[in-house]
Amino acid sequence: MSSANNLDTLYRQVIMDHYKNPRNQGNLEGDSLTVNMNNPTCGDRIQLQMKVKDGKIADAKFVGEGCSISLSSASMMTQAVKGKSVEDALALSEIFSNIMQGKEYDEDRFDLGDIEALQGVCKFPARIKCATLAWKAMEKGLHEKEA
Protein backbone atom coordinates (compact mmCIF):
# COMPACT_ATOMS: atom_id res chain seq x y z
CA MET A 1 0.00 0.00 0.00
CA SER A 2 1.42 3.41 -0.86
CA SER A 3 1.80 5.87 1.98
CA ALA A 4 -0.92 8.13 0.61
CA ASN A 5 -3.43 5.25 0.55
CA ASN A 6 -2.32 4.24 3.99
CA LEU A 7 -2.94 7.77 5.23
CA ASP A 8 -6.37 7.76 3.64
CA THR A 9 -7.36 4.82 5.83
CA LEU A 10 -6.55 7.02 8.82
CA TYR A 11 -7.76 10.41 7.69
CA ARG A 12 -11.13 9.49 6.22
CA GLN A 13 -13.25 12.31 4.87
CA VAL A 14 -15.82 11.90 7.60
CA ILE A 15 -13.10 12.24 10.27
CA MET A 16 -11.87 15.47 8.78
CA ASP A 17 -15.47 16.67 8.62
CA HIS A 18 -15.93 16.07 12.34
CA TYR A 19 -12.57 17.74 13.01
CA LYS A 20 -13.51 20.81 11.01
CA ASN A 21 -17.12 20.96 12.18
CA PRO A 22 -17.22 19.30 15.58
CA ARG A 23 -20.69 18.26 16.75
CA ASN A 24 -21.72 18.98 20.32
CA GLN A 25 -18.86 21.30 21.03
CA GLY A 26 -19.33 23.70 23.93
CA ASN A 27 -20.58 23.72 27.50
CA LEU A 28 -23.88 22.45 28.87
CA GLU A 29 -25.96 24.83 30.90
CA GLY A 30 -27.05 23.97 34.41
CA ASP A 31 -26.04 20.93 36.42
CA SER A 32 -24.14 18.29 34.55
CA LEU A 33 -21.68 15.48 34.97
CA THR A 34 -18.29 17.00 34.14
CA VAL A 35 -15.16 14.99 33.41
CA ASN A 36 -11.73 16.41 32.63
CA MET A 37 -9.24 14.12 31.04
CA ASN A 38 -5.91 14.58 29.36
CA ASN A 39 -3.41 12.47 27.58
CA PRO A 40 -0.25 13.31 29.51
CA THR A 41 2.07 11.94 26.86
CA CYS A 42 0.93 14.34 24.17
CA GLY A 43 -1.01 17.14 25.83
CA ASP A 44 -4.46 16.42 24.40
CA ARG A 45 -7.23 17.55 26.72
CA ILE A 46 -10.96 17.12 26.85
CA GLN A 47 -13.71 18.36 29.10
CA LEU A 48 -16.83 16.30 28.65
CA GLN A 49 -20.19 17.25 30.10
CA MET A 50 -23.18 14.92 30.20
CA LYS A 51 -26.71 15.17 31.48
CA VAL A 52 -27.95 11.79 32.64
CA LYS A 53 -31.70 11.48 33.26
CA ASP A 54 -33.62 8.28 34.04
CA GLY A 55 -30.66 6.12 33.09
CA LYS A 56 -30.28 7.86 29.74
CA ILE A 57 -27.70 10.31 28.40
CA ALA A 58 -30.01 13.20 27.61
CA ASP A 59 -27.26 15.51 26.38
CA ALA A 60 -23.47 15.58 25.96
CA LYS A 61 -21.03 18.32 24.99
CA PHE A 62 -17.30 18.68 24.97
CA VAL A 63 -14.52 21.21 24.73
CA GLY A 64 -10.98 20.14 24.03
CA GLU A 65 -7.60 20.61 22.49
CA GLY A 66 -5.99 18.01 20.35
CA CYS A 67 -5.29 16.48 17.00
CA SER A 68 -7.78 15.59 14.27
CA ILE A 69 -8.19 12.07 15.61
CA SER A 70 -8.88 13.00 19.22
CA LEU A 71 -11.29 15.83 18.43
CA SER A 72 -13.19 14.00 15.70
CA SER A 73 -13.51 10.99 17.99
CA ALA A 74 -14.92 13.23 20.73
CA SER A 75 -17.38 14.71 18.27
CA MET A 76 -18.49 11.27 17.05
CA MET A 77 -18.70 9.86 20.56
CA THR A 78 -21.05 12.61 21.80
CA GLN A 79 -23.15 12.17 18.69
CA ALA A 80 -23.35 8.42 19.25
CA VAL A 81 -24.16 8.34 22.95
CA LYS A 82 -26.79 11.09 23.04
CA GLY A 83 -30.09 9.42 23.70
CA LYS A 84 -28.53 6.08 24.59
CA SER A 85 -29.00 4.41 27.95
CA VAL A 86 -25.97 4.39 30.25
CA GLU A 87 -25.74 0.65 29.74
CA ASP A 88 -25.72 0.98 25.95
CA ALA A 89 -23.21 3.82 26.03
CA LEU A 90 -20.81 1.69 28.05
CA ALA A 91 -21.38 -1.28 25.75
CA LEU A 92 -20.63 0.91 22.73
CA SER A 93 -17.49 2.14 24.43
CA GLU A 94 -16.33 -1.44 24.83
CA ILE A 95 -17.00 -2.11 21.17
CA PHE A 96 -15.02 1.01 20.28
CA SER A 97 -12.14 -0.16 22.43
CA ASN A 98 -12.17 -3.52 20.63
CA ILE A 99 -12.17 -1.80 17.25
CA MET A 100 -9.16 0.24 18.29
CA GLN A 101 -7.30 -2.87 19.33
CA GLY A 102 -8.15 -4.58 16.07
CA LYS A 103 -10.21 -7.18 17.95
CA GLU A 104 -13.44 -8.85 16.93
CA TYR A 105 -16.59 -7.04 18.03
CA ASP A 106 -20.35 -7.44 17.97
CA GLU A 107 -21.20 -5.83 14.64
CA ASP A 108 -24.94 -6.20 15.01
CA ARG A 109 -25.60 -4.59 18.36
CA PHE A 110 -25.32 -0.95 17.23
CA ASP A 111 -25.34 0.98 14.02
CA LEU A 112 -21.87 2.47 14.30
CA GLY A 113 -22.50 5.23 11.78
CA ASP A 114 -19.62 7.71 11.53
CA ILE A 115 -17.61 5.88 14.19
CA GLU A 116 -16.80 3.21 11.64
CA ALA A 117 -14.52 5.73 9.93
CA LEU A 118 -12.15 5.55 12.90
CA GLN A 119 -11.39 1.89 12.22
CA GLY A 120 -8.21 2.83 10.36
CA VAL A 121 -6.69 4.20 13.57
CA CYS A 122 -5.90 0.67 14.78
CA LYS A 123 -3.23 0.49 12.07
CA PHE A 124 -1.47 3.48 13.68
CA PRO A 125 -0.70 2.26 17.21
CA ALA A 126 0.77 5.60 18.24
CA ARG A 127 -2.57 7.26 17.59
CA ILE A 128 -4.96 4.89 19.39
CA LYS A 129 -4.72 6.91 22.60
CA CYS A 130 -5.84 9.99 20.68
CA ALA A 131 -9.01 8.20 19.54
CA THR A 132 -9.89 6.69 22.91
CA LEU A 133 -9.48 9.81 25.08
CA ALA A 134 -13.08 11.05 24.78
CA TRP A 135 -14.46 7.54 25.26
CA LYS A 136 -12.42 7.07 28.42
CA ALA A 137 -13.79 10.37 29.71
CA MET A 138 -17.33 9.18 29.00
CA GLU A 139 -16.73 5.87 30.77
CA LYS A 140 -15.16 7.61 33.75
CA GLY A 141 -18.10 9.98 34.07
CA LEU A 142 -20.69 7.24 33.89
CA HIS A 143 -18.83 4.99 36.34
CA GLU A 144 -18.48 7.87 38.79
CA LYS A 145 -22.18 8.53 38.48
CA GLU A 146 -22.97 4.90 39.24
CA ALA A 147 -20.61 4.77 42.23
Add this chain to the structure above:
Amino acid sequence: MNVQEVRKMFPILDQKVNGKPLVYLDSAATSQKPIQVIEKLDEYYRNYNSNVHRGVHTLGTLATDAYEGAREKVRKFINATSTEEIIFTRGTTTAINLVASSYGRANVGPGDEIVITPMEHHSNIIPWQQVARATGATLKYLPLQLDGTIDLADVEKTITTNTKIVSVMQVSNVLGTINPIKEIAAIAHRNGAVMVVDGAQSSPHMKIDVQDLDCDFFALSGHKMCGPTGIGALYGKKALLNNMEPIEFGGEMIDFVGLQESTWKELPWKFEGGTPIIAGAIGLGAAIDFLQQIGLDEIAKHEHKLAQYALERLREVEGVTVYGPQKRAGLITFNCDDVHPHDVATVLDTEGIAVRAGHHCAQPLMKWLDVSATARASFYLYNTEEEIDAFVKALIKTKEYFGNVFS
Protein backbone atom coordinates in the same frame (compact mmCIF):
# COMPACT_ATOMS: atom_id res chain seq x y z
CA MET B 1 33.96 15.52 9.98
CA ASN B 2 32.71 13.31 7.15
CA VAL B 3 29.00 12.71 7.73
CA GLN B 4 28.82 9.72 5.40
CA GLU B 5 31.63 8.03 7.35
CA VAL B 6 29.88 8.90 10.63
CA ARG B 7 26.61 7.42 9.37
CA LYS B 8 28.30 4.10 8.66
CA MET B 9 29.00 3.81 12.39
CA PHE B 10 25.26 3.91 13.19
CA PRO B 11 23.80 0.63 11.91
CA ILE B 12 20.22 1.64 12.76
CA LEU B 13 20.25 4.46 10.21
CA ASP B 14 20.59 2.03 7.33
CA GLN B 15 16.97 0.94 7.08
CA LYS B 16 13.66 1.76 5.51
CA VAL B 17 10.62 2.85 7.48
CA ASN B 18 7.27 2.60 5.73
CA GLY B 19 9.15 1.90 2.51
CA LYS B 20 11.24 5.07 2.72
CA PRO B 21 14.82 5.56 3.94
CA LEU B 22 14.74 6.38 7.64
CA VAL B 23 15.31 10.06 8.40
CA TYR B 24 15.82 10.21 12.15
CA LEU B 25 15.14 13.73 13.41
CA ASP B 26 14.37 12.90 17.04
CA SER B 27 17.81 12.86 18.66
CA ALA B 28 16.76 15.38 21.30
CA ALA B 29 14.46 12.64 22.63
CA THR B 30 17.15 10.00 22.37
CA SER B 31 20.19 9.71 20.14
CA GLN B 32 21.11 6.68 18.09
CA LYS B 33 24.05 4.54 19.17
CA PRO B 34 27.27 3.98 17.24
CA ILE B 35 28.64 0.49 16.74
CA GLN B 36 31.48 1.31 19.19
CA VAL B 37 28.94 1.61 22.02
CA ILE B 38 26.89 -1.41 20.98
CA GLU B 39 30.04 -3.55 20.79
CA LYS B 40 31.30 -2.32 24.14
CA LEU B 41 28.06 -3.45 25.82
CA ASP B 42 28.22 -6.77 23.99
CA GLU B 43 31.84 -7.25 25.02
CA TYR B 44 31.06 -6.53 28.67
CA TYR B 45 28.20 -9.04 28.82
CA ARG B 46 30.09 -11.67 26.84
CA ASN B 47 33.44 -11.45 28.56
CA TYR B 48 33.55 -9.83 31.98
CA ASN B 49 30.05 -9.27 33.36
CA SER B 50 30.50 -9.19 37.11
CA ASN B 51 29.56 -7.09 40.10
CA VAL B 52 31.85 -4.26 41.07
CA HIS B 53 33.68 -3.27 44.24
CA ARG B 54 33.39 -6.67 45.86
CA GLY B 55 35.00 -10.04 45.74
CA VAL B 56 38.50 -10.67 44.59
CA HIS B 57 37.95 -12.62 41.42
CA THR B 58 39.35 -11.63 38.06
CA LEU B 59 36.08 -10.73 36.33
CA GLY B 60 35.07 -8.55 39.28
CA THR B 61 38.32 -6.65 38.95
CA LEU B 62 37.85 -6.20 35.20
CA ALA B 63 34.31 -4.93 35.69
CA THR B 64 35.36 -2.57 38.51
CA ASP B 65 38.22 -1.17 36.43
CA ALA B 66 35.91 -0.60 33.45
CA TYR B 67 33.20 0.99 35.63
CA GLU B 68 35.60 3.31 37.42
CA GLY B 69 37.38 3.95 34.12
CA ALA B 70 34.09 5.22 32.74
CA ARG B 71 33.83 7.62 35.68
CA GLU B 72 37.22 9.04 34.77
CA LYS B 73 36.00 9.49 31.17
CA VAL B 74 32.97 11.45 32.40
CA ARG B 75 35.21 13.56 34.64
CA LYS B 76 37.46 14.45 31.75
CA PHE B 77 34.50 15.02 29.42
CA ILE B 78 33.10 17.82 31.61
CA ASN B 79 36.47 18.84 33.09
CA ALA B 80 35.65 18.13 36.74
CA THR B 81 38.55 18.25 39.19
CA SER B 82 38.14 14.78 40.59
CA THR B 83 36.22 11.53 40.01
CA GLU B 84 34.89 11.99 43.55
CA GLU B 85 32.66 14.64 41.99
CA ILE B 86 31.07 12.27 39.44
CA ILE B 87 28.06 10.26 40.59
CA PHE B 88 26.49 7.79 38.21
CA THR B 89 22.70 8.09 38.06
CA ARG B 90 19.90 6.75 35.90
CA GLY B 91 19.89 9.99 33.93
CA THR B 92 19.32 13.71 34.26
CA THR B 93 15.98 13.29 36.04
CA THR B 94 17.52 11.16 38.79
CA ALA B 95 20.49 13.51 39.05
CA ILE B 96 18.33 16.60 39.58
CA ASN B 97 16.11 14.69 42.00
CA LEU B 98 19.19 13.75 43.99
CA VAL B 99 20.21 17.41 44.32
CA ALA B 100 16.66 18.46 45.17
CA SER B 101 16.02 15.73 47.74
CA SER B 102 19.41 15.87 49.40
CA TYR B 103 20.84 19.37 49.04
CA GLY B 104 17.50 21.11 48.52
CA ARG B 105 15.62 19.80 51.51
CA ALA B 106 18.59 20.34 53.83
CA ASN B 107 19.47 23.85 52.73
CA VAL B 108 16.19 25.53 51.83
CA GLY B 109 13.73 26.85 54.39
CA PRO B 110 10.57 28.96 54.72
CA GLY B 111 10.97 32.33 53.02
CA ASP B 112 13.82 31.11 50.84
CA GLU B 113 13.60 31.08 47.05
CA ILE B 114 14.39 28.62 44.32
CA VAL B 115 14.76 30.22 40.90
CA ILE B 116 14.15 28.38 37.61
CA THR B 117 12.85 29.36 34.16
CA PRO B 118 9.58 28.70 32.32
CA MET B 119 11.50 26.88 29.58
CA GLU B 120 12.61 24.05 31.86
CA HIS B 121 11.90 20.40 31.19
CA HIS B 122 9.48 18.88 33.71
CA SER B 123 12.45 17.14 35.33
CA ASN B 124 13.87 20.53 36.29
CA ILE B 125 10.53 21.88 37.53
CA ILE B 126 8.76 19.23 39.57
CA PRO B 127 11.67 18.32 41.89
CA TRP B 128 11.84 22.02 42.88
CA GLN B 129 8.07 22.26 43.28
CA GLN B 130 8.36 19.37 45.70
CA VAL B 131 11.21 21.01 47.63
CA ALA B 132 9.28 24.29 47.81
CA ARG B 133 6.19 22.50 49.10
CA ALA B 134 8.11 20.53 51.69
CA THR B 135 10.18 23.46 52.99
CA GLY B 136 7.85 26.45 52.62
CA ALA B 137 10.16 28.05 50.07
CA THR B 138 8.96 29.99 47.02
CA LEU B 139 9.54 28.77 43.47
CA LYS B 140 10.32 31.80 41.29
CA TYR B 141 10.57 31.96 37.52
CA LEU B 142 12.96 34.08 35.47
CA PRO B 143 11.01 35.92 32.77
CA LEU B 144 11.75 35.07 29.13
CA GLN B 145 12.25 37.46 26.24
CA LEU B 146 9.83 37.18 23.33
CA ASP B 147 12.31 35.09 21.34
CA GLY B 148 12.70 32.62 24.21
CA THR B 149 16.00 33.87 25.59
CA ILE B 150 17.01 35.05 29.05
CA ASP B 151 18.05 38.65 29.67
CA LEU B 152 20.76 38.92 32.32
CA ALA B 153 19.18 42.13 33.63
CA ASP B 154 16.14 40.00 34.56
CA VAL B 155 18.42 37.48 36.24
CA GLU B 156 19.91 40.30 38.35
CA LYS B 157 16.41 41.37 39.35
CA THR B 158 14.99 37.91 40.07
CA ILE B 159 17.80 36.36 42.08
CA THR B 160 18.01 37.85 45.56
CA THR B 161 19.88 37.12 48.77
CA ASN B 162 16.91 34.93 49.70
CA THR B 163 17.62 32.69 46.71
CA LYS B 164 19.24 29.45 47.76
CA ILE B 165 19.13 27.48 44.51
CA VAL B 166 19.13 28.52 40.85
CA SER B 167 18.48 25.70 38.36
CA VAL B 168 18.55 26.30 34.62
CA MET B 169 18.88 24.16 31.52
CA GLN B 170 21.94 24.92 29.41
CA VAL B 171 20.13 24.22 26.14
CA SER B 172 16.35 24.22 25.71
CA ASN B 173 14.88 21.01 24.32
CA VAL B 174 12.08 23.04 22.71
CA LEU B 175 13.42 26.47 21.78
CA GLY B 176 17.02 25.48 21.18
CA THR B 177 18.04 28.49 23.29
CA ILE B 178 21.59 28.32 24.62
CA ASN B 179 21.44 29.90 28.06
CA PRO B 180 24.26 32.03 29.56
CA ILE B 181 25.01 29.59 32.38
CA LYS B 182 28.35 31.08 33.38
CA GLU B 183 26.85 34.54 33.80
CA ILE B 184 23.80 33.24 35.67
CA ALA B 185 26.06 31.19 37.95
CA ALA B 186 28.08 34.30 38.80
CA ILE B 187 24.91 36.19 39.76
CA ALA B 188 23.67 33.19 41.79
CA HIS B 189 26.97 32.98 43.67
CA ARG B 190 27.03 36.71 44.38
CA ASN B 191 23.71 36.21 46.14
CA GLY B 192 24.85 33.13 48.03
CA ALA B 193 22.88 30.59 45.95
CA VAL B 194 24.11 27.38 44.33
CA MET B 195 23.84 26.89 40.57
CA VAL B 196 22.35 23.66 39.20
CA VAL B 197 22.61 22.99 35.47
CA ASP B 198 20.41 20.64 33.47
CA GLY B 199 22.89 19.56 30.83
CA ALA B 200 20.73 16.93 29.11
CA GLN B 201 20.55 18.87 25.84
CA SER B 202 23.98 20.50 25.95
CA SER B 203 26.36 17.68 26.85
CA PRO B 204 25.70 15.74 23.60
CA HIS B 205 26.42 18.76 21.44
CA MET B 206 29.06 21.07 22.90
CA LYS B 207 32.18 21.10 25.04
CA ILE B 208 31.34 21.28 28.71
CA ASP B 209 33.71 22.70 31.30
CA VAL B 210 32.11 22.69 34.73
CA GLN B 211 35.05 24.59 36.22
CA ASP B 212 34.75 27.34 33.65
CA LEU B 213 30.96 27.50 34.06
CA ASP B 214 31.57 27.47 37.81
CA CYS B 215 28.32 25.62 38.35
CA ASP B 216 27.80 23.70 41.58
CA PHE B 217 25.88 20.79 40.06
CA PHE B 218 25.62 19.56 36.48
CA ALA B 219 23.35 16.74 35.29
CA LEU B 220 23.58 14.75 32.05
CA SER B 221 21.94 11.77 30.35
CA GLY B 222 23.93 9.10 28.54
CA HIS B 223 21.24 8.13 26.06
CA LYS B 224 21.11 11.59 24.50
CA MET B 225 24.85 11.51 23.78
CA CYS B 226 25.18 8.21 21.92
CA GLY B 227 25.24 6.15 25.12
CA PRO B 228 22.79 3.53 26.43
CA THR B 229 19.53 4.36 28.20
CA GLY B 230 19.42 4.14 31.98
CA ILE B 231 22.74 5.86 32.66
CA GLY B 232 23.56 9.46 33.43
CA ALA B 233 25.75 11.42 35.74
CA LEU B 234 25.62 14.12 38.35
CA TYR B 235 28.59 16.39 38.84
CA GLY B 236 28.75 18.19 42.16
CA LYS B 237 31.44 20.27 43.80
CA LYS B 238 33.22 18.11 46.31
CA ALA B 239 32.67 20.44 49.27
CA LEU B 240 28.90 20.37 48.66
CA LEU B 241 28.67 16.63 48.02
CA ASN B 242 30.65 15.90 51.18
CA ASN B 243 28.04 17.68 53.27
CA MET B 244 25.07 16.03 51.57
CA GLU B 245 23.22 12.98 52.83
CA PRO B 246 22.58 10.06 50.49
CA ILE B 247 18.98 9.54 49.40
CA GLU B 248 19.24 5.85 48.61
CA PHE B 249 20.44 3.43 51.24
CA GLY B 250 21.52 -0.17 50.93
CA GLY B 251 24.37 -2.18 49.54
CA GLU B 252 27.41 -0.66 47.91
CA MET B 253 27.11 2.76 49.58
CA ILE B 254 28.01 1.79 53.16
CA ASP B 255 31.16 1.87 55.21
CA PHE B 256 30.05 0.19 58.43
CA VAL B 257 26.62 -1.27 59.25
CA GLY B 258 25.50 -1.82 62.83
CA LEU B 259 22.18 -2.93 64.24
CA GLN B 260 20.99 0.61 64.87
CA GLU B 261 23.16 2.83 62.74
CA SER B 262 25.50 2.85 59.80
CA THR B 263 28.10 5.02 58.15
CA TRP B 264 28.62 5.80 54.49
CA LYS B 265 31.39 5.23 52.04
CA GLU B 266 33.38 8.19 50.83
CA LEU B 267 32.54 10.09 47.63
CA PRO B 268 31.24 9.30 45.09
CA TRP B 269 30.03 5.87 46.20
CA LYS B 270 27.92 7.06 49.12
CA PHE B 271 25.39 8.23 46.52
CA GLU B 272 25.37 4.97 44.56
CA GLY B 273 23.29 2.57 46.66
CA GLY B 274 22.72 -0.90 45.21
CA THR B 275 24.48 -2.63 42.35
CA PRO B 276 25.32 0.23 40.02
CA ILE B 277 24.49 0.57 36.33
CA ILE B 278 27.71 -1.17 35.32
CA ALA B 279 27.05 -1.90 31.65
CA GLY B 280 25.42 1.50 31.22
CA ALA B 281 28.43 3.33 32.65
CA ILE B 282 30.82 1.34 30.47
CA GLY B 283 28.63 2.12 27.44
CA LEU B 284 28.59 5.81 28.37
CA GLY B 285 32.38 5.71 28.56
CA ALA B 286 32.48 4.29 25.03
CA ALA B 287 30.07 7.00 23.84
CA ILE B 288 32.34 9.69 25.31
CA ASP B 289 35.36 8.16 23.56
CA PHE B 290 33.39 8.19 20.32
CA LEU B 291 32.25 11.81 20.67
CA GLN B 292 35.73 13.00 21.58
CA GLN B 293 37.23 11.15 18.67
CA ILE B 294 34.91 13.03 16.30
CA GLY B 295 35.37 16.23 18.31
CA LEU B 296 32.65 18.18 20.11
CA ASP B 297 33.57 21.37 18.27
CA GLU B 298 33.13 19.58 14.94
CA ILE B 299 29.78 18.20 16.05
CA ALA B 300 28.59 21.62 17.24
CA LYS B 301 29.67 23.20 13.93
CA HIS B 302 27.85 20.54 11.90
CA GLU B 303 24.63 20.87 13.89
CA HIS B 304 24.73 24.65 13.76
CA LYS B 305 24.99 24.44 9.97
CA LEU B 306 22.08 21.98 9.80
CA ALA B 307 19.87 24.12 12.04
CA GLN B 308 20.55 27.27 10.03
CA TYR B 309 19.92 25.37 6.79
CA ALA B 310 16.66 23.96 8.13
CA LEU B 311 15.53 27.40 9.32
CA GLU B 312 16.20 28.77 5.87
CA ARG B 313 14.36 25.93 4.14
CA LEU B 314 11.39 26.16 6.50
CA ARG B 315 10.99 29.84 5.71
CA GLU B 316 10.08 28.73 2.19
CA VAL B 317 7.10 26.80 3.51
CA GLU B 318 4.07 28.98 3.92
CA GLY B 319 2.20 28.67 7.19
CA VAL B 320 5.05 27.22 9.24
CA THR B 321 5.73 28.90 12.58
CA VAL B 322 9.16 28.30 14.12
CA TYR B 323 9.63 28.86 17.86
CA GLY B 324 12.80 30.08 19.56
CA PRO B 325 15.70 32.37 18.78
CA GLN B 326 17.76 32.60 15.60
CA LYS B 327 20.97 31.62 17.42
CA ARG B 328 20.15 28.12 18.54
CA ALA B 329 21.29 24.56 19.13
CA GLY B 330 20.51 21.86 16.54
CA LEU B 331 16.77 21.62 16.84
CA ILE B 332 13.68 23.29 15.43
CA THR B 333 10.29 23.31 17.06
CA PHE B 334 7.47 24.35 14.78
CA ASN B 335 3.81 24.27 13.95
CA CYS B 336 2.21 24.00 10.57
CA ASP B 337 -0.93 26.08 9.94
CA ASP B 338 -4.04 24.31 11.18
CA VAL B 339 -2.52 20.85 11.06
CA HIS B 340 -2.07 19.50 14.57
CA PRO B 341 1.51 18.38 15.37
CA HIS B 342 0.38 14.75 15.92
CA ASP B 343 -1.08 14.72 12.46
CA VAL B 344 2.12 16.26 11.08
CA ALA B 345 4.19 13.58 12.81
CA THR B 346 1.96 10.78 11.52
CA VAL B 347 2.18 11.97 7.91
CA LEU B 348 5.95 12.49 8.18
CA ASP B 349 6.26 8.98 9.59
CA THR B 350 4.63 7.54 6.49
CA GLU B 351 7.51 9.23 4.62
CA GLY B 352 10.06 7.56 6.91
CA ILE B 353 10.73 10.75 8.83
CA ALA B 354 10.80 10.57 12.64
CA VAL B 355 9.97 13.79 14.48
CA ARG B 356 8.58 14.40 17.95
CA ALA B 357 5.12 15.85 18.52
CA GLY B 358 3.53 16.88 21.78
CA HIS B 359 4.47 19.06 24.72
CA HIS B 360 8.08 17.84 24.96
CA CYS B 361 7.84 17.50 28.75
CA ALA B 362 7.58 21.28 28.95
CA GLN B 363 3.94 22.11 29.66
CA PRO B 364 4.68 25.50 31.27
CA LEU B 365 6.65 26.47 28.16
CA MET B 366 3.78 25.36 25.89
CA LYS B 367 1.56 27.66 27.93
CA TRP B 368 4.08 30.48 27.54
CA LEU B 369 4.10 29.88 23.77
CA ASP B 370 0.29 29.72 23.91
CA VAL B 371 0.10 26.40 22.07
CA SER B 372 -1.13 23.02 23.26
CA ALA B 373 1.54 21.11 21.40
CA THR B 374 4.29 21.51 18.81
CA ALA B 375 6.32 19.35 16.44
CA ARG B 376 10.10 19.19 16.71
CA ALA B 377 12.90 18.14 14.38
CA SER B 378 16.22 17.68 16.17
CA PHE B 379 19.59 17.05 14.57
CA TYR B 380 22.76 15.26 15.51
CA LEU B 381 26.13 14.48 14.03
CA TYR B 382 24.70 11.85 11.65
CA ASN B 383 22.06 14.04 9.99
CA THR B 384 22.55 15.57 6.55
CA GLU B 385 21.23 18.46 4.50
CA GLU B 386 19.63 15.90 2.17
CA GLU B 387 17.61 14.65 5.13
CA ILE B 388 16.44 18.18 5.85
CA ASP B 389 15.42 18.47 2.19
CA ALA B 390 13.40 15.25 2.56
CA PHE B 391 11.85 16.61 5.75
CA VAL B 392 10.83 19.91 4.15
CA LYS B 393 9.47 18.12 1.11
CA ALA B 394 7.39 15.84 3.32
CA LEU B 395 6.16 18.82 5.31
CA ILE B 396 4.93 20.48 2.11
CA LYS B 397 3.24 17.19 1.22
CA THR B 398 1.60 17.16 4.67
CA LYS B 399 0.18 20.62 4.13
CA GLU B 400 -1.11 19.63 0.71
CA TYR B 401 -2.62 16.43 2.06
CA PHE B 402 -4.53 18.21 4.78
CA GLY B 403 -5.38 21.02 2.41
CA ASN B 404 -7.07 18.43 0.22
CA VAL B 405 -8.94 16.54 2.90
CA PHE B 406 -10.16 19.83 4.37
CA SER B 407 -11.49 21.15 1.08
